[in-house]
Amino acid sequence: MSARSVDAGRLAYYALNGAIIAFLLAPIAIVAVFALNPTPYISFPPVGVTGRWFVKFFATDDFMVALWLSLRVAVVVLLLSMLIGGACALALARGRLPGARFLTAFFMSPLMLPAILTGLALFQVFQLAELDRPVWGLIVGHTLVAVPYVLRTTLAVLANFDTRVEEAAASLGASPMRVFVEVTLPLIRPGVIAGGIFAFIVSFDQFPISLFLVPPKGETLPVVLFNYMKFDLDGAIAAASMVSILLALSVVLLLERVIGLKAYVKL
Amino acid sequence: MASLADALPATRLTPRPRRPAVSPIAWLVGPALLLFVIFFVLPFAVMAVLSLLSGNPAQNPNVYLTSRHYVRFAGDDLYWDALWSTLRIGIVTTLASLLVGYPLAHWMARMKSRLGHALLLMAVIAPMLTGIVVRTFAWMTILQDKGVINTTLIGLGLIEKPLPLMYNEFGTVVALVHIYVPFMVLTLTGVIGRIDERLEQAARNLGASRLRAFAEVTLPLSLPGIFAGSLLVFALSISAYVTPFLMGGTNVLTLPMLIYQQVSSSFNLGFAGALGVILLAVSLLVVIAYNHVLARFSGPEGLT
Numbered sequence A: 001m002s003a004r005s006v007d008a009g010r011l012a013y014y015a016l017n018g019a020i021i022a023f024l025l026a027p028i029a030i031v032a033v034f035a036l037n038p039t040p041y042i043s044f045p046p047v048g049v050t051g052r053w054f055v056k057f058f059a060t061d062d063f064m065v066a067l068w069l070s071l072r073v074a075v076v077v078l079l080l081s082m083l084i085g086g087a088c089a090l091a092l093a094r095g096r097l098p099g100a101r102f103l104t105a106f107f108m109s110p111l112m113l114p115a116i117l118t119g120l121a122l123f124q125v126f127q128l129a130e131l132d133r134p135v136w137g138l139i140v141g142h143t144l145v146a147v148p149y150v151l152r153t154t155l156a157v158l159a160n161f162d163t164r165v166e167e168a169a170a171s172l173g174a175s176p177m178r179v180f181v182e183v184t185l186p187l188i189r190p191g192v193i194a195g196g197i198f199a200f201i202v203s204f205d206q207f208p209i210s211l212f213l214v215p216p217k218g219e220t221l222p223v224v225l226f227n228y229m230k231f232d233l234d235g236a237i238a239a240a241s242m243v244s245i246l247l248a249l250s251v252v253l254l255l256e257r258v259i260g261l262k263a264y265v266k267l
Numbered sequence B: 001m002a003s004l005a006d007a008l009p010a011t012r013l014t015p016r017p018r019r020p021a022v023s024p025i026a027w028l029v030g031p032a033l034l035l036f037v038i039f040f041v042l043p044f045a046v047m048a049v050l051s052l053l054s055g056n057p058a059q060n061p062n063v064y065l066t067s068r069h070y071v072r073f074a075g076d077d078l079y080w081d082a083l084w085s086t087l088r089i090g091i092v093t094t095l096a097s098l099l100v101g102y103p104l105a106h107w108m109a110r111m112k113s114r115l116g117h118a119l120l121l122m123a124v125i126a127p128m129l130t131g132i133v134v135r136t137f138a139w140m141t142i143l144q145d146k147g148v149i150n151t152t153l154i155g156l157g158l159i160e161k162p163l164p165l166m167y168n169e170f171g172t173v174v175a176l177v178h179i180y181v182p183f184m185v186l187t188l189t190g191v192i193g194r195i196d197e198r199l200e201q202a203a204r205n206l207g208a209s210r211l212r213a214f215a216e217v218t219l220p221l222s223l224p225g226i227f228a229g230s231l232l233v234f235a236l237s238i239s240a241y242v243t244p245f246l247m248g249g250t251n252v253l254t255l256p257m258l259i260y261q262q263v264s265s266s267f268n269l270g271f272a273g274a275l276g277v278i279l280l281a282v283s284l285l286v287v288i289a290y291n292h293v294l295a296r297f298s299g300p301e302g303l304t
Helices: A003-036 A052-059 A061-094 A100-111 A115-128 A135-160 A163-171 A176-205 A208-213 A221-229 A235-258 B002-013 B024-050 B068-074 B077-110 B114-128 B132-143 B148-155 B169-193 B197-205 B210-221 B223-237 B242-251 B255-264 B269-297
Strands: none
Touching: A003 A052, A003 A235, A003 B077, A003 B114, A003 B132, A003 B169, A052 A061, A052 A235, A061 A100, A061 A135, A061 A176, A061 A221, A061 A235, A061 B024, A100 A135, A100 B024, A100 B269, A115 A135, A115 A208, A115 B024, A115 B255, A115 B269, A135 A176, A135 A208, A135 B024, A163 A176, A176 A235, A176 B132, A208 A221, A208 B255, A221 A235, A221 B132, A221 B242, A235 B114, A235 B132, B024 B269, B068 B077, B068 B269, B077 B114, B077 B169, B077 B223, B077 B255, B077 B269, B114 B169, B132 B148, B132 B169, B132 B242, B169 B223, B169 B242, B197 B210, B210 B223, B223 B269, B242 B255, B255 B269
8 A cells, every 4th residue: 555545545534533523513603693793683704793792691691590490409409410310329339239230220211211201200209299399399490410420430430440549448447437438438539529510510401300390580590591492583692602611621621620521421 | 172061050059249238328318319209300290290280280179180281282383393493403404513612622632732722622611601682692692683703794895785604503503512412522532532542544655545545444443432422412402492492583483492481471380391291291202312332432531
């Protein structure tokens, strides 16, 4: 094989991958362009730079009420899923439970079963119980889909460290409680925190479950944006999108610092 | 031969290592189990029961068991069409995600530089952390009649009328591929990364071209990743609601869209439940297949 055809193959390989990266990232860049473009409706090419859409987003009560609700729900979901998911991961990895493999698949299943059905099923239960879409119901729904993320990151950390560390502490005379508090907990902390950060993002962006579980006038940000987009596509949506994207990006950077993205890659 | 026959009963008599006792740490599974039983298993059971009832038992005490919601589904082409569009969109999205995701996963798995790897990973995960509503919005601005692609093509004089890129299955699939391809890339990267690069090298040393070495060595070895990633993307895309709703407009009707319609405008919980059970049945098949693939190919060095 001649050197030239090898180079052509390489070139095609990199060109293809460059195009794929562009496909992945261009939509995000385009949202940024529209968030700054002053024309009243989405139009291309952009004609200038303005901050008016960000002003509109932050000055519109409906958006702000929804943003605060989304942030509050996401914080509660973060705490709940860290506690429940972290504890669950410990039990699955160290509890010597019979059927741990099945239980792991069971606790991961909200990620693969349609979230829209989780929303529908919870909605039906609340209807039968004659509860009118309480906020705690929304939090429960989000926690169901957030726990698997904490479970995954914590299980990845637990799989990476040796039980011999704990055995060594025990053989040096530490009580099981002390081993747990002084050895196990600090070791799983990065996994639990990383999972919690994902839980926050998952809750903040959650749509299909929220769709069924939010009352009118008590909608989360994605639901408000969706309803707005049905009738209007203007820069305010782009600005709102940028706010969400910047939040997500800062979280990714935080995550990279806390644990590195590797743990998450183990799907 | 004799020694082997003698050895066999002896091995059978050796006591199997006793399973270590369940540790007290196992109790920590309690909160999660409670949450999942009350708010996950029970609601799905309620959904299945409601799909077989004539009405809402909380409001009407005279409800009776009926199969009429399923009969209604079976007797109307509209619903079969919705089921078929859901599956078709799922299949096309899955195949397209595989074609788009494989080269990137291959590059990422073979990337030597740590920085390059981290940057690629960021590029894959950043869209994942952007909500589906936001990403669907982005695709609307790109594909609509006055969107980025059509305006650019008209501006260049290449076309006169905007191309129908949106409000159809094409636009729906493009946005869905963008939304779910990161799951494909991450699944594939893990598998390709574990294939020994020297195998491909050996094939090339024996005279195979680069393409042939890939097609006959790396590709077959990455099959478990292809299966797992495809099942994951399929499961996710058949349950999508926002994207088909906004990108498909009135030309696309999928099961999730029908389900929400039944709840929000027809207030028919029973029929919504029946549609839910049908979608759930499809998803469960996919999930079982996915777990089967994972179990079959996982070990200490396996897929998970």
